Amino acid sequence: MTYIETLGKKAVAASRDLAKLRTSEKNALLTLVAKRLVAERLYIIEENTKDLAAAKDNGISAIMIDRLMLNSERIEGIAEGLRQVADLEDPIGQVVRGYTNLDGLKIVQKRVPLGVIAMIFESRPNVSVDAFSLAFKTNNAIILRGGRDAIHSNKALVSVIRKALEDAGITPDVVQLVEDTSHEVAEELMQAVDYVDVLIPRGGARLINTVKEKSKVPVIETGVGNVHIYVDEFADLDMAIKIVINAKTQRPSVCNAAESLLVHETIAEAFLPALDKALKAVQPVEFRADDKALALLPDARKATAEDFATEFLDYIMSVKVVSSSQEAIDWINTYTTHHSEAIVTRDIERAESFQDQVDAAAVYVNASTRFTDGFVFGLGAEIGISTQKMHARGPMGLEALTSTKFYINGNGQTRG
């Protein structure tokens, strides 16, 4: 039996045991894990230090090292996240619809767990705990495969969780860490259709694409955002400047940050130099512009075709001047990664046709794209942001980790 087969079998068995756990038992365990993480914080930080040392030796960037780092405050934050998940309403067992049919059958469609979830993720070790908490709250077993650079941190976090599970009399195999971080084992996990019901990758475009390309297990695509803002000829230009600055610079490394700016030709001359000036006062941004925009932005570089397809995750933005709202929509539908897109306009018809036609999970009128987030959208949690159309689209909360089952009760009915 291979390593993944062993993990897979244990996960399936654990998911069956989990089916019997009540909401109160689940919430008590989540609260216990929160307490244990804080109690064991020195051990966790010690293990995390090993990852940080290795990262420095490998010359990893300061931003990545910051994402990897755990301290008492961050561990308290992770514990607080667990307590919040404990407080969320339990979707399992909720009746989606129910009725008595013509034959007198009582048909009830209920929310049930998916079964076994696998997650492949990069860098930030808090994802281990977040993902476990959402999977556990929905009675799913989870197999975690984090990055090699966070292996000591992930091992420490998962061992604290497993100890808490054992002490609560629950099989610890409801959460398992793939400790062999080789590509071969990751690829075996992507093929494990007999054990894994859904695979959720979280990380950069390269990781997502590899998983999409190689996985036989059903995948929920997440997170890549080549996000556009279209400033229409009927835009409030001051509002547009505020929105572009926020969407591009408030946190450029995240998936809902803007990457590309489309401007209607009628207002390009008034808008682009004003935006450039406003940005220079706050946070300079490198523009990669088409010819028309280039004439209005003295410091810009000429954009290549690839620039318009790139998620920069940096203070860089592609810019294009369009001659109609429809051109903007068509352009976005060519380059979108189906995450978040925005229009700035005062015109109702322009706003509506943009929202109806642009093919993305979240389509904004007159607001920053930075709001696409499970917490901001009121889901109470977020396991990722789906950019596909099947199963779940946009920010995913607990409900995205559930399926449904029809319960049919009769008293001897047969079909005529």
Next chain:
Amino acid sequence: MTYIETLGKKAVAASRDLAKLRTSEKNALLTLVAKRLVAERLYIIEENTKDLAAAKDNGISAIMIDRLMLNSERIEGIAEGLRQVADLEDPIGQVVRGYTNLDGLKIVQKRVPLGVIAMIFESRPNVSVDAFSLAFKTNNAIILRGGRDAIHSNKALVSVIRKALEDAGITPDVVQLVEDTSHEVAEELMQAVDYVDVLIPRGGARLINTVKEKSKVPVIETGVGNVHIYVDEFADLDMAIKIVINAKTQRPSVCNAAESLLVHETIAEAFLPALDKALKAVQPVEFRADDKALALLPDARKATAEDFATEFLDYIMSVKVVSSSQEAIDWINTYTTHHSEAIVTRDIERAESFQDQVDAAAVYVNASTRFTDGFVFGLGAEIGISTQKMHARGPMGLEALTSTKFYINGNGQTRG
């Protein structure tokens, strides 16, 4: 550009045009197609005759030829199906949830089309029209790949639909038939991730498994049913006999027909001979039994391990005696294809634990499994029965052909 690329590009363009169609326009078109199919019935029957002649030359079974055959009555039935879809409530544009968040953003989650659906199916040509009608009602473009043996019938049906679309001023590319029925082209369709949003296979286990194995496009698995009935020690034995007879013999060729019988050892001696006798009076069934059942069923054959994993679709049934309800549940969870499963019992606890633990789309207490069906379940339509847990599970109606999109309207909000 390959054949599938050409079809794919046209389908994507057509799906964008479709986005603008109103409910009244969609319903009018469906009604027009119904009228045209009846008006063109002689042409359709003439083309169908070519398929029937080829089928006879190829020595295809009488049952399969019957499935292939179209006559005036069946065409009227197909037309009636179209009128029923026209009458269904339109899910597109329905608001799933909506609220104003803390930032004053108006967030509305609406049902939207999936985009482009592909369907690979066998034999029955009415599937072309059914699938088109459900896809069209939900503003999706569809690519149909039917079997070689129905190619003339499918061409005729699709050409009548496309002519009606043209006359109504709608791009006929909202429905396209893959006229090259080679395996190579089918496999290219399974890889067409740039054009196809979801692939729904409909047919036998071999087709479903090939699609699952080879497809890169997201798949909704449908229809394979290794369906069990477990007769518990606390069953009403008369009811159990009625249910087994119905589930096994009323229409053995369909996916919700029973294939395997589990009997609690306490009542096996009373139940199995009585069932055998009752079946012989109605419709003899060949039992393939384990040792304990074999002793009680004089005409049975000894079951092989494979028999318990086989969807017979015939008057054949595997039989096993179990010593507990939990053994039945565990057995079913090993052999189930996650379609429909049933328990016959008077005991509340047995019924509940069976329904909670058995991992299938539809789990019955005291009723025949033959009821698993979109119409019987009140969905008003059925594009197939999903046996997977993601996106849709069990009978799929119009809603299964939709995704959702977040519409967010602000007045200049930025994230702090």
